[in-house]
Amino acid sequence: MAFLDWVLHPTELWAAFWYVMRHAPPDEKTVKLQVSGDMKRCYDFLEMTSRSFAAVIQELNPKLRDGICLFYLILRGLDTIEDDMTIPGAKKRDLLESFHKIIYQDGWSFKESGPDEKDALLLVEFEVVVSEFKRLPTEFQDIIADITKRMGSGMAKYTRSR
Numbered sequence: 001m002a003f004l005d006w007v008l009h010p011t012e013l014w015a016a017f018w019y020v021m022r023h024a025p026p027d028e029k030t031v032k033l034q035v036s037g038d039m040k041r042c043y044d045f046l047e048m049t050s051r052s053f054a055a056v057i058q059e060l061n062p063k064l065r066d067g068i069c070l071f072y073l074i075l076r077g078l079d080t081i082e083d084d085m086t087i088p089g090a091k092k093r094d095l096l097e098s099f100h101k102i103i104y105q106d107g108w109s110f111k112e113s114g115p116d117e118k119d120a121l122l123l124v125e126f127e128v129v130v131s132e133f134k135r136l137p138t139e140f141q142d143i144i145a146d147i148t149k150r151m152g153s154g155m156a157k158y159t160r161s162r
Helices: 002-008 010-022 026-032 037-049 051-057 062-083 089-102 120-124 127-133 138-161
Strands: none
Touching (some): 037 051, 037 062, 037 120, 037 127, 051 062, 062 127, 062 138
């Protein structure tokens, strides 16, 4: 059946061929991306938190790739706090509503996640995300902070209604 689909849609076959030819396994990607230090750790977190997003993000144009990676990790950190049922309601709401400010705080990390929180390590080492976020161009920072503020506010409102 797949063969028939490719015969009927040859551009998809061509795109699949080029993807396979250019695609590298995840550990080769960070070498190919030529990143080091904190940004390499951010790509490690990207791989740990979402393989599907990691594959797509690592294929992006270099001018956007790091910003999108950090954007994803910031929202993943925000979502990890929102999902953690061990954080008391008032504290959770405070974290959600202030997360857009937290992303500017050097050295910020969160070590109070519940034992079953699968992305807790991201929050424990969140200072690497903060460090790299602050290296982004101001335009990127402003957009990421604005959307983080909106999402955090919406999440906090939702936790109040539960």
